[in-house]
Structures are given as C-alpha cells and as structure tokens.
Amino acid sequence: MKRDVDIPLGYRFSVAAAGIKYENRTDMALIYSEREAVAAGVFTTNRVKAAPVVLDMKRLRSATARAIVVNSGNANACTGQRGMKDAESVCVRISERLDIPEKHVLVASTGVIGIPLPMDRVYGGLEALTGGTVGADMEDVARAIMTTDKFPKFASRRIRIGKTDAVLSGMAKGAGMISPNMATMLCFLLTDLAVEKKTLKRTLREATDRTFNLITVDGDMSTNDTVIMMANGLAGNSPLTETSPGYRRFRTALLELMDELSRMIVKDGEGATRLMIIRLRGARNAADAKKAAFSVARSPLVKTAVYGRDANWGRIMAALGYSGAFIREDSIDISINGIKLVGNGLATGRDPEASDALKHGAETVIDINLKLGPASERVYTCDLTEEYVRINAAYRT
Amino acid sequence: MKRDVDIPLGYRFSVAAAGIKYENRTDMALIYSEREAVAAGVFTTNRVKAAPVVLDMKRLRSATARAIVVNSGNANACTGQRGMKDAESVCVRISERLDIPEKHVLVASTGVIGIPLPMDRVYGGLEALTGGTVGADMEDVARAIMTTDKFPKFASRRIRIGKTDAVLSGMAKGAGMISPNMATMLCFLLTDLAVEKKTLKRTLREATDRTFNLITVDGDMSTNDTVIMMANGLAGNSPLTETSPGYRRFRTALLELMDELSRMIVKDGEGATRLMIIRLRGARNAADAKKAAFSVARSPLVKTAVYGRDANWGRIMAALGYSGAFIREDSIDISINGIKLVGNGLATGRDPEASDALKHGAETVIDINLKLGPASERVYTCDLTEEYVRINAAYRT
Numbered sequence: 158m159k160r161d162v163d164i165p166l167g168y169r170f171s172v173a174a175a176g177i178k179y180e181n182r183t184d185m186a187l188i189y190s191e192r193e194a195v196a197a198g199v200f201t202t203n204r205v206k207a208a209p210v211v212l213d214m215k216r217l218r219s220a221t222a223r224a225i226v227v228n229s230g231n232a233n234a235c236t237g238q239r240g241m242k243d244a245e246s247v248c249v250r251i252s253e254r255l256d257i258p259e260k261h262v263l264v265a266s267t268g269v270i271g272i273p274l275p276m277d278r279v280y281g282g283l284e285a286l287t288g289g290t291v292g293a294d295m296e297d298v299a300r301a302i303m304t305t306d307k308f309p310k311f312a313s314r315r316i317r318i319g320k321t322d323a324v325l326s327g328m329a330k331g332a333g334m335i336s337p338n339m340a341t342m343l344c345f346l347l348t349d350l351a352v353e354k355k356t357l358k359r360t361l362r363e364a365t366d367r368t369f370n371l372i373t374v375d376g377d378m379s380t381n382d383t384v385i386m387m388a389n390g391l392a393g394n395s396p397l398t399e400t401s402p403g404y405r406r407f408r409t410a411l412l413e414l415m416d417e418l419s420r421m422i423v424k425d426g427e428g429a430t431r432l433m434i435i436r437l438r439g440a441r442n443a444a445d446a447k448k449a450a451f452s453v454a455r456s457p458l459v460k461t462a463v464y465g466r467d468a469n470w471g472r473i474m475a476a477l478g479y480s481g482a483f484i485r486e487d488s489i490d491i492s493i494n495g496i497k498l499v500g501n502g503l504a505t506g507r508d509p510e511a512s513d514a515l516k517h518g519a520e521t522v523i524d525i526n527l528k529l530g531p532a533s534e535r536v537y538t539c540d541l542t543e544e545y546v547r548i549n550a551a552y553r554t
Numbered sequence: 555m556k557r558d559v560d561i562p563l564g565y566r567f568s569v570a571a572a573g574i575k576y577e578n579r580t581d582m583a584l585i586y587s588e589r590e591a592v593a594a595g596v597f598t599t600n601r602v603k604a605a606p607v608v609l610d611m612k613r614l615r616s617a618t619a620r621a622i623v624v625n626s627g628n629a630n631a632c633t634g635q636r637g638m639k640d641a642e643s644v645c646v647r648i649s650e651r652l653d654i655p656e657k658h659v660l661v662a663s664t665g666v667i668g669i670p671l672p673m674d675r676v677y678g679g680l681e682a683l684t685g686g687t688v689g690a691d692m693e694d695v696a697r698a699i700m701t702t703d704k705f706p707k708f709a710s711r712r713i714r715i716g717k718t719d720a721v722l723s724g725m726a727k728g729a730g731m732i733s734p735n736m737a738t739m740l741c742f743l744l745t746d747l748a749v750e751k752k753t754l755k756r757t758l759r760e761a762t763d764r765t766f767n768l769i770t771v772d773g774d775m776s777t778n779d780t781v782i783m784m785a786n787g788l789a790g791n792s793p794l795t796e797t798s799p800g801y802r803r804f805r806t807a808l809l810e811l812m813d814e815l816s817r818m819i820v821k822d823g824e825g826a827t828r829l830m831i832i833r834l835r836g837a838r839n840a841a842d843a844k845k846a847a848f849s850v851a852r853s854p855l856v857k858t859a860v861y862g863r864d865a866n867w868g869r870i871m872a873a874l875g876y877s878g879a880f881i882r883e884d885s886i887d888i889s890i891n892g893i894k895l896v897g898n899g900l901a902t903g904r905d906p907e908a909s910d911a912l913k914h915g916a917e918t919v920i921d922i923n924l925k926l927g928p929a930s931e932r933v934y935t936c937d938l939t940e941e942y943v944r945i946n947a948a949y950r951t
Contacts, residue, residue: 205875270868471667478602550862
C-alpha cells in the first residue's frame, strides 16, 4: 500500500525500467516542474566528483531549473571525459523531448563507480520517462533511485505562510557509503513556495549541515552526493528572503523535513537493526562536541556492541578518549536509553539493565555529558552487523 | 608444536591461570630480567588511559626496570582511584615476592573496560607467577596475553655488534581495537644489548611510528596500548648511543622485529581473511601520503570488497577523494596484486583478472600512485568480514 503524502503544486514525476544494472525494477526517474523553479544544490566534498555532480554544480550557478533526471545502478563516476559527455547527452535528450533549455536540466546518478553509463539503455529509459504515460508519484521516484536501500524514502510538510498554503516535499536514497559531508545519498526537495535564490541556497546549505551532514553509516563518503532543491513559486507567495515574515517557518519546516529524511537514511543503513542517536553535551566548544559525537557514532566497536545488545560503555569511553576532543575521564556521564551507566567516569553497575533495554525498540539513544562547557551535538548512526559486510562484499559481483 | 626462537640472555618468564575472565587458560604472565635493564615505553595517545598505563608512564621516567606483570581478561581501565590502587598493589606484591624495588616493576592489562580487577584472583595469579615453578618461554607469555587473538605473536632477531652476539625478542597481542597511534596492543621487547636510556627511548618511539602506528584494523584506539622495551646489557657490549658503530644495525633489527610483529597483529585482525598492504606513492608530501594511505586502509567499503574478492577500485578512488590529501583524479594509477586496474584515473578493464587474483594468497597488495610528488607511505590492514562483527557483538557477553 502506498503512503499518501502531500505534493507541492506544479511538479510531475515519471519513472522507467531501463535495465541499467537491475532487472525487473525501475531505475530511472524524472522530476519535472511545470514552471521554471529557483534551484540550489549541495554536493559531495569528495575530490573525486562524479560527472553529474560536476555538471550540476556548473548549471546551478544560473538561477533556475525545470527538470532533474536520475538513474540508479551506475554512478557515472571515474568515467573521465566520456562520463561528462554522457551526462550532457542525457540533459540534451531531455531538453529536446520536453522542449526546455538544456541548462534547465539537472542530472544525478548513483550506483557502481568506474563503468561508463550504458547509453543505449539510458536513451531507452529517457524515451520512456518522457513518453507521456500516466504520471508517477513521489514514492515511485523514491523507489527508482534506490540501490541497496530497503525502503523508499520520501516525506512532506504542509506550511502556511501569510495566506499562502504550501508544501515542501523530499525524496531521498541512502543506505551505504553514508558519512558526514554527505554520502551516496541523493535528495531532491521540492516546494511550490517562491524563494529568492540566495535565500534558498543559504538555507539549504545550513539545513544540510544540520541534518545530512550529521549522519554516518560507515564513514565512507561518496563521489555522487547530491541535494537539490527546487522552488517553483506556484503557491503564489511573494518570494521569501531571510527577512520575510514567513521565513523562519519555512526554515523550520525544511529542517524538519530533512531531519526526517536523514533519519530514514540511517534507519535503512546497510544491515542496520538499530537507529542510534548520539546526544552529546557539555563539550567545551562546538568543534569538540562534533568530534566527540562522531567518534562514538563511527566506532565499529560501539556499533557492534549495540548490535550485540551489550551496553558496553567502556567502548564509548575509549571512543571519546581518542576523539581529539578535550575530555576529562572523571567528569563523564553516559546513559543508554535513559539508564545511567557511567557517573563521573565510573561504572554505576546498571549494565545488565541497559543491555536488556537494548533488546527492545528500534532506536538506541546514547546520552553523553562531558560536563566541561556549553556545546552540544546530535548525530544519527546505526549499528554494524554481519549483514552490512555481506551486502558490501557482494554488492558489485 | 612450539616455534623455536632465540631468547636474549638474562630474561625469565612465567605464566599463570588466574581465572580473571577466561577459564582453562593462562591469563597472567611475568617477564623478569636478572639484571636491572634500561627501559623505555610508548603508550596510547587516548585521553582515557588505563591505570597500568598511567603507572608505567610515571615509572619509566626513572632509568631502569626489572619486571613486567601482565594480565589479560580485564583492562583495568575506567576504574578510577581503585584501579590505580589495584595496579600499584600488583607491583608491590611482585616487588615483595621477587625482592626488587617496587619502582622496577611495570604492569600491563588488556581486556574488558570498566570492571575493577578481581584482586583475589589476581593475587592468586601473582603467587603462581612467582612460585618458582618450571620456567615458561616466550610463546607461553604470548599466549597468556591473548584476548581475541587466534595465534600467539612472538619473534626474535639475532645480531652481531662488534664482537658481541646479541638477541632482540618481542611478544605482542593485538586483534581488535587496532588503529594508528597504537591499539589494544601490548608489545614487550627484550634485548641483552646494553643501550643508553635516551637512545633506547628515541629509537623505540621512532620504530613504533614506523610499525605499530602504521597498522589499522578497525580504527578504534584502545585505552591500554603499551610497548615496553628492556635492554639488560648482559650481552656485554658498551652501551649503544646513536653514534655507536653498531647503532644502525640495532635500529634496523628492531625495526624488522617490530614490523614482523605488526604484520602478525594485522594478519590476526578480528575475523580477517586477508592481510592488506596499502602502498601509496607519488603524494605531494608525507602528511598527504599518510592521509591517503590510511583513508583507503580504513574504508569499510574497500575492506569488504577485498573480503568479497571484488577488485572494486571505485571504492579506492572514493576513499582517496575524501582522504583530505591533495589528489588529481586524472593522474591516479591503481594496481591490485600487480594487476593494473586504473591508469590516469580511468579503468583498464582488468577487474575480472584482479578479482580472480584476490581469491588466492593470504596477502592483498594495493599499489596507488598519485603522481604528484615524492612522498610515499605503507600501511597494513586487513579485510572486514562478518566474523569481525560476530566477534565484537559477542565479545563481552
């Protein structure tokens, strides 16, 4: 059964099964705005950038976009000049079929690295995407962009700004290679609000830092990470700027939406059985808070302990100790799922109770208080399981 | 059958089964020098340091040592004041039983964090260690200090300096929580050479940086990492300094010995099926070389690909890209086990051949040339398997 979510005005979707790598499933999607939309993007900081990322970064310097074409199964990364030409050809074909300027077409890819796109199949897919068949919905798009994801990720928020009702929606994929500063994650955000270009760009950047850049699955960072947002203005408001009365509401709704999508990505971390929420406070400063929280979130030993339902706080202490953050062993408090395990650096003896609590519920909350200052940070991650290894040992072969 | 290795003059060993955590095996060891030995140590850089580490760091400021007491099964870490007192009590007891000054006794622990040492059992073990029974050998010691290790790690080198024949020996344990800047690794190095204190300290530090600090299993760094070296001078040479004629030979032998032990640790990485050797060259500078090599060595995706016998060089490119080192995608060459997979950033198409090669042999060599400068680095790691997860999900419970 499909989950019903609101869709902003003026967007249409289609999907196709091009057989790029997978069989018997959709692997291409088209997101299309009936009207030119203000657009902004945030991309991987990996020095090895896939062709579609390079192309989009260039295109998004101009103000507007109409369409995003996505494929799964092939990342079009490490494919050199040919990869760039292929990405451009995709845009040219779409611009011809939809009769829109080529510069208004964005492109995204996810999948295996280093193999050129099979362009014959891609062209077949592009025909199907623009063939005027019955429209797809956001769930269909979210499914078509999945790689090792186990469920489609999409969500919406309805907001009212002045007299304008509007919608913010997002579709994402994640699963593996998820790390701060993005991941092989793709996320497409759409709204019918009108938002001034600079404001859209800055707000998207900020919200990405507060959401997708605070999740980690395995510490690997992809060559293809992409967050693109389109705002087509069909809701009828006057373009939002950072001083508009409705701006804060827009910003909050976007943050909430992206937070929800980022949780979905971690929850669907390859092989994960638990969403882990690391809440760190009491750090001397923001940099230390982030270092300490990520050190715990990334520790394979902490992640396997959670998978083993073992409240092994010693591994958390060790991860804090090597995080690079300033800590004092004898001022650290640690709780797991609300059960205090460490007070001022020493065991409380409640490990069995906490290990038992780990057996229940899909979420594990690790609260850490360094008691050294005012800074805090929150990071999402997931446990590390045999299944993660199995998926990644078999993924390409 | 026991492996025969040379033992330097004047050292004696004993082991005991104290039942600290494990049953039916030895878990305590004593290394004893008949004569006061010049001693030096290198310890974890984790801010959370186990009690024995804190104690040894203090003791090694003085020039000499006679004994090292080690236990497995309990790390005596995160145990506060009580942990410090327990570590001191161990030394006091040994000093009484052996009639040597307390300050000449060093102590090391490995195992679970956060639980106080069961001192009644430890005292029982100390009695047995000093009970004058038949002497143990280095293999016995190497076995007694194992935690999740699958084989005992020990080795020797025989060297001749001038007219003096001497031996360098080492015993180590590793397995999990292995990362640069040490690991839950313990290593005890013994020689009958005379070495001047400052020289011993500096050479040990340098050799540790070139060996144990260039290995990684899972990126976790322990609270207990310890490398201690004793040089008792019974070989009869005049104390080595950095300007002695034999110094370079000593340094080389020590490096080789520690390299051999560090390879053993990685080979026995938890769940590992392949020793991976990352050889990176052509970096602009040493810092970049290290960053790039470690980024590949630590990538869970690269490690699972090797486990899956998949020559997935795209994951290597991605890891280089996010390493923080300066790279140019189009100048990178990558080979696996001598088979060139990437030339100037592009696929050579030999992946099937390389994947096939991955099926054979216990070692996987990944050669990377960035072609940007003169710096190189070599890092040892191992593949990531379901078994790693299984071991670490079940380790404490």
